[in-house]
Amino acid sequence: MLKSRRLLVSLGVLMLAVGLGGCAPPGVRGVRAFEDLPAAEGEVASDAEFLFELSEKKYCSTDDAYRGMLYLIDGTDTSKDFEERTARMVMHGVADKSWKHNPTAVATKGKVAYMLVRALEIRGGVMYNITNGCPRYALRELIHNGMIKGGKENSKLSGAEYVGILGRAVDYREPRPWPKM
């Protein structure tokens, strides 16, 4: 009786581990140093220009989402193309290697939350941590702290929404003290 109970307990724990492990493949937490990849040559468009144009787009593409995230992490985006941008994102541990990485697909709030939580090294709550950082719980975490203003995991992200989110992400990373005017 005792043996079968132990077996059942082990089985339960195993299923739990499989379930959680399948939620998000293990990746590098936090952000690694940018120096690991060579910088691209050529002129780099300004982040102000990128953000201004993004704010006028109906939808934020995956390419835009990666670009915005790299500006946040590295302060610049010197990638020549989407493939290089993706490589940088994966190298940073911000994007997941198993994703489809379709540059023209609309970015979802879940994935953007997943990337932001890693980029900003936000600890997250209990559910976020026991699910190894599911986009669903990453999104809930960012909705809770006010960085993302509602929505669901698969909600499409507009360009203007992403610009607003990036603004709050910058504030999170570098809080603005009230200036003496």
Add this chain to the structure above:
Amino acid sequence: MARLIISSGILMALLCAPVQGQGEPAAEAGQDKKPAATVATAKDVAGQGQTLTVSVKSVSGSAEVRESSDKSWRAVKVKDVYQEGAEIRTGYRAKVELTFADNSHVIINRISHFRVDKFRRSGNKVVTRSHLSYGALQAGVEKGPAFSDYKITTSLGTLGVNGTRDIWLDVDPGAGYGIICLTQEGGIDWNIGRGSDRFVDPGGCTDHKGRGQDQRKHICNNINLVPFGSTGTEEDLGSIYGNQGSNSFNPTGSGNNPMATNGTTNGTNGGTNGGTNGDTNGWKEQF
């Protein structure tokens, strides 16, 4: 006990399964562009007074300006002088401090787009209309000899900020969200359209839905707000909003107040401006 563990294991596995298989949305990211925002050029307001200038006091990070919507963008430089129609956009870690000719200040913070729609003097009145498309700014409308009719338009309505110092404004049109805080003196009438106003007193914060304390806790926790006390009643608010021109701030709202009805006037004008800008930009109607 064992059943409970097995059930919880299955539950957790099911809970996370859809996450693993989440697909990319079928729709392709559009390159849809909104119509260009209307810019009040000098031509639009010809014959309505003398145009005043705005100068750049300091700049850091990536910031670009264009003198009008038909000109190309260039880098913002210290001591640059701009007139009506000038637009400034900033990058991630940028900050541009502007000094207006009437001594009011605007600091355009990270990831913002700001435009000077109108800035001119007519007699003893200085009219300022600026627009924050997205992003964050800090502003202070200094007291001076001339009466200042100062408004900041956003996609979430118009702010009448006469005689007001140290405004902290954050606008996110994508999420239909905005928040404003006021640190030192004056008052803000935030006309969000449809007859709704949000009033902000010194030391106060509110978002566009009027949620003051909650939002302050979440978003304004990095700001050292200096509470000057509450005005208490709506009658007092008129005095606070109209105290421009006076050299001393009176938190009780009593005393000489030549512009006591200014709050109401601003509200009417603000509704018109906010509505026009909102429609032109094509942002979500949240209210």
